[in-house]
Amino acid sequence: MAHKRTTRQVLPSRREQTREAAAIRIPRTRQGAVWEQLYAWRTGILWVVLLVGLSSLGLAMTRSSLFLLRQVEVTGCQPPVAEDIERLVRQQSTGSLLTVSLPTLRQNLESLPRVRQARIVRILPDTLRVVIEERKPFVLAQMAERSGLVWLDEEGVVITVYDPDTDGEPPTLAVGFASDRDAAGRRENRERLQLYRNLTWALDAAEPRLSERIESIDLSRLQDVRVQLRNSRIVVGLGREDFRERLLHACEIVDALQRRDTSILERMRFSDPRIFEKAPYLKTVNMVSARQVNLEFDERLPAPPARATAGGNKSTPPRKPPPIHTPPNGFGSAEVAPNMARATPYLASLDLGSTRTRLVIATPVPDRARWTVAGYGDVPSKGIRKGVVVSIEQAEETIRQCLTEAERMVGFGIDTLRASLSGLHVRSLNGHGVVAVSNRNRQITATDIQRVIEQASAVNLPADRGIVEVLPQEFVVDEQDGIGDPLGMLGMRLEVTVHIVTSPVTASQNIVTSANRLGIIVEDLTLGSLAAATATLTEEEREYGTAIVDIGGEITSLAVFQRGAVRHTAMFGIGGTHFTNDIAVGLRSSVPEAERIKQSFGCVFSPLLHPNERQEQLAVTASGGRSRMLSRQVLCEMLQPRAEEIFKEIQENLQKAGFEKKLSSGLVLTGGGSLLSGIPELAERMLDLPVRIGTPAGLDGISEELSHPEWATAIGLILSSIRPRANHHLRQRETSWRHWLAGIKSFFSSPNSAR
Structure with missing residues (x-):
């Protein structure tokens, strides 16, 4: 019997089943967590995708x-x-x-x-x-710190520069606007615009239109608006209210004077019967009110201005000049013949310095082509400190002594001279003016030149200061610059830059009064450094740039020339007496002894001293008569810091003014302080410029004594009178003290005067 083989399935153990189950669960758990996380982020991921898409779309659109x-x-x-x-x-x-x-x-x-x-x-x-x-153009204005004319809107904002080619015929010009670079200037300009708005509205509303008769409007004085009539030099002061009534009244007076209407004498109660003879010289019509007017005439008239009141008041009588004291014997010398002063042609100059006062009298040679020095005087100054008269009596006595010496040499008396002005109170600034050429054929006339200079010199000054000189630097015709004399040229717009020298009115009048008390008329005042430059600088130095430094007794003056004109001036409160005081304090000696040591052995640049000279011993008389020894090396160490201080201030001033690298011809030293040994060498080392000592020239008869730099100012004043200005038709802006001088001069020139 056959046997069947059976197969038995072996089941895994529990341990093996657990191990397999774990191996399966682990990967499934990790995969599920990732998906769950992504699912939670789904909104953000969608936004990112959307933004990236939109960015790509936007980039594509911008590149499209x-x-x-x-x-x-x-x-x-x-x-x-x-x-x-x-x-x-x-x-x-x-x-x-x-x-x-x-x-x-x-x-x-x-x-x-x-x-x-x-x-x-x-x-x-x-x-x-x-x-x-x-922004609509509202007014054509001239503004400070801006070149040329500018258009302003109703808020005072600068729109553009006036261009005659595109803007055509210039309208009524408004001048006197402050700089718009600071808040205060803009605030004042808004007030000026309001005045301009009120004025133009009142003039346009008048019949006939009065605005057509106005050439320019001066708004520099907020309390007194002034207008210049078209095609004339007449200026009308309108105040700051009732513009229409006042200008109608002023124009009526001007028209009546021009057509010689005698009825104006009765209506205005003018007491001067020569009013029609003065009419061509009418300069200013000041409308005190709508019913009262003051007329000012040109200084060439022998009589003072007339004053009329529409209300019937009598005109104010002319004010006589102050009485002039004349010594019984001429000027204190029996050899002086005052009556010869007017018969003998002469020019006289007075350099009223802080330590020395010098006076020069020049007469013409027979052919009168040149002038020669005929006499001079040099005396110590009294009553003057740092260029300011502190005692009129002492200053008068100083001028008297100096005048006596000079007149004794020439043999006749003088009654007019030109004086210098210096001091820390003297200040300067540059101005700019622009006008439209008034002539129809655009040919520049002397009237146009005078108008533009008056515009450039219309600066705001304190009530106690006046203008001493207005020196044209250059003219510009239709943006063509570098013009020295524009007379006869053709153009539509004329500009000028000027250098304005100002001084307190009282300081100038005190100098004039000191001379007037001796019967001397001061014809003009000139800045001392500018006069010294006339006698020492060559034409090439003036053209290519040079600075002249006048080291006086207590004041050092600086003037910069370039392109044939003065560009900058300054004053410093250090001079030659400071060297003397340093020696007197350091050695405890008297001031005369310190002055002797300075002039005989002083040196401010130690490399100039020879080794043997450095050890040289000097005998110094100290206070109390005691004697002590001092080496020249120690003396140099006492003087050099003061000289370095002078040139340090000059260097800083040149740097601030922007001329440090523009002085191709270098530096010229004048004044008595420049004779101190080592001054030129120290200046050349500190300023890195060629330096020379300036000696006066330009007159015949300059002796060896007058050929020193301390005589440069006095001789330069003579040359300023001899050499006609390049533009003889340029008239300076008148100040109150200049009118005062003119009144005194007319008083002396009158045949009925006491003198």
């Missing part, structure tokens, strides 16, 4: 030619402004319309002078629309 900027629409402004705005928009908006930054573009557009407000809109697919609110 469909959205390229093709058109720029500008509305709300004039075509020339619209063209400039469109050009700017296209420059700053290259590429796609979608990438243009509208806030940045709007900010750039609103920074333009002609744009008050800008609004920008995208118009898909390829257009940018710009809506402009344009």
